[in-house]
Amino acid sequence: MFTRNLLAVVMLTGIYGLLSACFFVVLDAVDVAFTEASVGAGISGLLMLAAITITGRKEAPKRHKPFLALFVVLVTGSMLIYGTLDMPYFGDPEAPVHQHVAPRYIHDSMEEVGVPNIVTSVLGSYRAFDTLGEVAVIFTAGIGVLSLLSLPRRRKKIKSEEATEEQMHERHMVVRIVSKALIPFILLFALYVQFHGDFGPGGGFQAGVIFAAAIILYTMLFGLDTAKKVFNPALIQLLAAVGLLLYACVGVVSMLNGANFLDYNVLADDPVSGQHIGILLIELGVGITVASVMLSIFFNFDGRRQAQAEIQAEKQQSEQEQKLKGEQDVSRTL
Template sequence: MLTGIYGLLSASFFVVLDAVDVAFTEASVGAGISGLLMLAAISMTGRTESPKRHKPLLALFVVLITGGMLIYGTMDMPYFGSFDAPIHQHVAPRYINDSMQEVGVPNIVTSVLASYRAFDTLGEVAVIFTAGIGVLSLLALPQRRKSYRLDEPKKEQMYQQHIVLRVISKALIPFILLFALYVQFHGDFGPGGGFQAGVIFAAAIILYAMLFGLDNAKRVFSLSLFQLLAAIGLLLYASVGVVSLFNGGNFLDYNVLADDPIAGQHLGILLIELGVGCTVASVMIIIFFNFAGRREAQQHSTKQNCHELISPELNRNVLNSTELNSTELNSAELSITVLNNGEVK
């Protein structure tokens, strides 16, 4: 709750400072998805620490060396807020005064991120894609022959508990997706772009998965399709740079994509922003689905262990007695306590 409140307050500060693009990202990531992922990660951890501890001294040494090099690299940087810093002398004035003539995009933030610093933004998209690959490597679930589902009484009870949220979400999710598309394709003229639109699109699908269940969400939205879209988005971004090279320009130089340099800038920005949106949305959905799927798998294995231990005892009771009422069944189930580390008493 505190991280969500902090994210909303930070987004409000960015709006006051006219940094609406950053406010979009902070509101959707800082106040929304990051808190959900943190809760999902906490729900997967046990209450006790594993007794086995390894000491990765080599990893610690690499981290210390890398951190020292990064700190040493900042020694020559100007002081924070210094008026005579190079960015305030010629970089920022160039963006403000010449971006409209050179790029033709009213939103200066989009022209900087998607054109002037397009190679840096490509690295950011590659980092997001790498994060998704890392989550898949660590938390990917094996293929299941038979999907475990809730029994009908529990499912019906869950539907009755969340009936108001389900009805409201059915009305809101289409508008959330439509707003994400607006942010995606209107980022040239107003606040927005691929990063913001991707997170908003992913938030709508995550909301659907939370209210209607992970199994229903996987039947509606294919996880394999999102994995493919995550790679396609990064490839689309890089392909625009390769096409620029083949047309005689520099890497990610959109001026050579059309006869009119301004039209080439618009085409290149539109394509790379589409790639950014596909990768960001897909990676966010992949991370949430894997966290939630791993949590359900742990709960399912725990329940299965309980039933395997309960069933022999119940079978003996049935053999010894011709009648077994519901009270004895409930007491047999309540007598079993499942610990977080998998042991059963």
């Protein structure tokens, strides 16, 4: 809250996310812990570091005293605290959630959905429409970043810059070799999390973040231009929309078969098999959208940073040329 070193803020935020994941594990909320570890302590820190390369590592000094903002925060906080007075005490076994909601899912989800992981059955089936909204929010966030950080046209690399970049990579040869050995296993683990979310912790959100983290690691080690040759940014942006459309189309197919939106029972002759097919498809759509949006945001940040660095380098080169030309004119005059 008080430090002005943005790099320290990012590191502290990652530590906070990791500690929160540990708390969730202690509370037996393993799926939530998985999400917090991969998103809060993982991909968020990488995106913040990419943003810092554009904004700088130091926070700008405050030039005003936000008393109005402080007043709004205090009023809002007081109202929220007042609202919690009507809520049941934490851990109260007589709370309505423990009397009606949780027993309903625990006792009936296996028979109705047939998924051993109750969290997946709740997110993917019972409240699938809400999860669709979350995926839409992620997709909208990606569009917002792409709209705000439009990339200027980059000039072609000259040979000296390519040689400098190659020397930089040679200095990190050990890290590159170790990472090249680890990246396939990271991608394989992401696929495991994607398609094993029915039986254990995981799902599309976690798998998409892990998949994107592996590609971001590759980009950080081998450069943005090399990564773009392997992972086409235009195709990645298209996949972000494809994942969301895949999710929504499952609901449309359910309606065309005479059921409600995102009611998977009609996707197969056996309702439980239909639930499995529907959850598999919508989780695949979630993973594709999450991974694509995370990659698009990182590519945009990194591309913006490189473009600004090139513009600054061109400006410095132009100033040096003007200075040299001025010195030559002075010498000729003398």
